[in-house]
Amino acid sequence: MAVTPASRVPATELLDIASHGPVIPVIVIDRVPDALPLAEALLAGGVKVLEVTLRTAAGLPAIEAIARHLPEAVVGVGTVLDADDARRASQAGARFAVSPGYTAAVGSACQRLNLPLLPGVATSSEIMAALADGFSFLKLFPAEAVGGIALLKSWASPFARVSFCPTGGITQASAPHYLALPQVRCVGGSWLTPADAIRAGDWARITALARASHALRNAGPGSSE
Template sequence: MDSPRNLKSSRIIEICRLCPVIPVLEVEQIEQATPLAQALIAGRLRVLEVTLRTDCALSAISEMSRVPNAIVGAGTLRTPEDVRAAKQAGASFGVSPGATDRLLDACEETGLPLLPGAASASEVMTLLEKGYTAQKFFPAEASGGRAALRSFGGPLPLVKFCPTGGITPEKATHYLELGNVMCVGGSWIAPTSLLRSGNWAEIETRARHASQLGGQASC
């Protein structure tokens, strides 16, 4: 049973433990949404983060959420308006680069599970005080990388992380060896070049490889 402190992150922890890698996706054309989700799921990655960085991102979340077995979240949440729009589009969870009180309040009010971003010990502690035991470590490589997360593990053992930002397949393996890392976020699985060319086979191949990283069971 979850402790009161862990309640805000319970669903996020369940989601993050489904796969070792969450693909971070920037969908430019709505026509890309369904075949992209299908390719990733065929490659055994079903937890997908669509960043709110393009005009069709919310529509893409709606389309991808209809694909069987897909768990689609909205990334780059920055404002309460982003949260409400993501929830209305059908997002199952949210991801933010950082955290503000207004953003956290909006997620709690709408019932959208949030993976909030933190980059320092003070930010991690502030979120922990608010009940968030699962956090996004961002930007991971620029904020000290694996060494920083390993250092957090001693004084902050209750917090589990999804590091994102500058992570490659090789670096992902090293992150996933840490006891306080649930999964990693990565944009290498479906980069813009593969989306624009419609190379769904290569995306599926990359997803399948990513699903086997860290010795975790793929979803």
């Protein structure tokens, strides 16, 4: 069932989230005690919008810890697969949701919760379904696997009113190529929070990666960043 216009969360809320920086870190947390020092390290590097995925059992309590103790962070939930994921994350304090694909059920659930949703798409049909339900800021996922920059360029004309946050396989080196596209508001990436750095508690390394991410939008496709 399509989302009714009266229930739609304004797209400006998600676009505001995208305005905080060129990269939204895609965070996988295995140990809840890592959540706060990791978020603090990212904040120290000027990255305040954090996507904590539900790929591990620690994801939900990590969101709750960050939301409770670090209100200056804009913590969201990733890997939202159904309405229950959205409900539990909203109760934990998530301020936005990200899904790997799009279904009307997930869209409707997020609208009912007043939880801004960044829906994942990989095809033109999925874009049309998301647009029909009121979503025009979308996540291209998995970006590199489905065509990446070439696909986004081919969509520029038929979907001129759609903007994107490509995620999946994007690196520090490839991010400037995506960010150079006019319809790309930001990118999602896991390179800001390397698993080995989290395991080692190397928060200084994560802060350095966060700081470096701010230059990516201006780095240009030919940069070695």
